Amino acid sequence: MNNVLIAGTIATDTIETPFGKVDRALGGSATYAAYAASFYTEPSIISIVGEDFSTDFWKTLEDRNINLEGVKKEGKTFHWEGSYEFDMNEAKTLKTELNSLATFKPELPEAYKKAEYLFLANLDPEIQLSIVNQLEKPKLVITDTMNFWIESNKEHVLEVIKKTNIMLLNDGEARQLFDTTSLVKAAKQTLALGPQAVIIKKGEHGALLFTKSHHFNAPGYPLEEIKDPTGCGDTFGGTLIGYLAKTNDHSQENLRKAIMYASTLASFNAEDFSLNKLKSITEKDIEKRYQEFIEIRNF
Ligand code: AMP
Numbered sequence: 001m002n003n004v005l006i007a008g009t010i011a012t013d014t015i016e017t018p019f020g021k022v023d024r025a026l027g028g029s030a031t032y033a034a035y036a037a038s039f040y041t042e043p044s045i046i047s048i049v050g051e052d053f054s055t056d057f058w059k060t061l062e063d064r065n066i067n068l069e070g071v072k073k074e075g076k077t078f079h080w081e082g083s084y085e086f087d088m089n090e091a092k093t094l095k096t097e098l099n100s101l102a103t104f105k106p107e108l109p110e111a112y113k114k115a116e117y118l119f120l121a122n123l124d125p126e127i128q129l130s131i132v133n134q135l136e137k138p139k140l141v142i143t144d145t146m147n148f149w150i151e152s153n154k155e156h157v158l159e160v161i162k163k164t165n166i167m168l169l170n171d172g173e174a175r176q177l178f179d180t181t182s183l184v185k186a187a188k189q190t191l192a193l194g195p196q197a198v199i200i201k202k203g204e205h206g207a208l209l210f211t212k213s214h215h216f217n218a219p220g221y222p223l224e225e226i227k228d229p230t231g232c233g234d235t236f237g238g239t240l241i242g243y244l245a246k247t248n249d250h251s252q253e254n255l256r257k258a259i260m261y262a263s264t265l266a267s268f269n270a271e272d273f274s275l276n277k278l279k280s281i282t283e284k285d286i287e288k289r290y291q292e293f294i295e296i297r298n299f
Contacts, residue, residue, distance in 0.1 A: 002067060002111045004043040004245045006034045006238065007131045008121030009101060010053070010071065014081040015273065017088065019227045025274035026057045028078065029121035029144070032231035033238030035278050036265050037119070038064040039286065040242030044112055046070040046131060048104045050077035060275065069109050075100035088226050088270075089203035090172060096148060101127075108134045119241040120164070121234050122146045125156035132163045140244060144168040144237050150176050161190060166255075167198045168237055174200050183208065199240075199259065201233055204270070209259060214252055218259050219296050221267035221289065228273045232266040235278065239265045264289045 008030030014023050030047045037043040044067035049058075051073060061068060076099035082091040106127055116139040120128040125145065132141055143164040145157050150173060157177065161167055167190050169177065174186035183200050187210035190198040200208045206220040239262040247254055264286055271277045 002044045002115050004037060004041045004117045004119070004241055005046060005070075005108075005112055005115035005131075005135070006030050006037060006043050006119045006121060006241070007046045007106070007128060008033055008119075008123050008234065009078045009080075010045070010047045010049045010057075011078045011080050013230060013274070014079070014095075015228060015230055016083040017228050018084070018086055019225075020273065022228075022273045024079070026060060027080065027230060027274060029123060029231075029234040031061065032234035032269065032275070032278075033119055033121045033241075034061065034066045035064060035275055036235040036238030036262075036269075037242030037245075038066055039239070039265070039283070040246040042067065043238075043242065044068075044070060044115070046106050046108060046112060048072045048074060048078075048100045048106075050075050050100050053077045060279075070106075070112055072100075072104070075103075082230065084229065088229050089205075091230065093148065106131050106134075116140070117241050117245040118142070119237050120144065120160065121237055122149070125149050125153050125160045128160045129156060129163070132160070140165050140241070140250060142166045142168065142237055142241050144233060145173065147173055147176060158193065161193045161195060164195045165197070166240070167195045168201060168233065168240075169198065170201045170203065170233060184210075197255065201236060203229065203232070204267075207236070207259060207263060209255065211252065216256050216259070218256075218263055219293065221263060221293065221296075223267055223270060226270045229270045230273075231275075232269050235269040236262040236266040260290060260293050261286070264293060 009028035011028030012024040013027030079097040081095035120143040209216040
């Protein structure tokens, strides 16, 4: 059943951090999100890759029971180059080659249109809008974006937020989007556009959840070694949609649990480049770290 749909990029990434470098590794917002969601459900991806996309990368996703029927093959694969300095919370984009994404007009396969759970991972906001508009009856739409799209197409980013139930922003994006230094003001302005919740991610320092009536402050995991934070936001969003779809419980209490699982998987992802760490962890590892999170908060 195609109940969880993930829209985003499938990319090759060239990344340099103070702890190493990878060249044209598997990346992209949909890749990380679907991989994380596959711990809880069997997600489908809507995206595009180029003719140059490696069969090994394709297999990495298929082996996790990720449905790729909606992934078109055309032209050249989206390519991103980024670097991080000692403050690993913010990536510096060195190059964004949209390639086949530039002309991508998504058409959902019939089976995808019935999906109840949609994660609009970081992607061109006009493509995000076209995808949400093709769904018959979505029950929960979670959306993410990035400074690149806020700078180039803020108007459409705001339009997507109006169609969203849970909006994800990192702290820098929240300030940039609403031109304010206050995260509380940015959260309020996001909620005023329609979402029931907004989650402001603060990298290794955790995440803040705001709804009209509640506020929750999720701690960060004290990771000793962060090798590469690329994909942590996407891993966070993918876990969130996967967990909420699996449990089919959108209550405030369950949303908090979902955030803690999302933080757990995102913290694992930062421990190695590309999908290397996510590939190596088991459900037992996830549960152990989730329990540690509960301990951290206990006083
Ligand atoms: P994150 O670190 O979670 O914000 O996402 C990192 C992933 O986003 C990388 O694997 C990139 O390939 C992908 N990415 C970078 N720039 C963009 C963009 N402008 N739109 C969509 N995806 C992007």
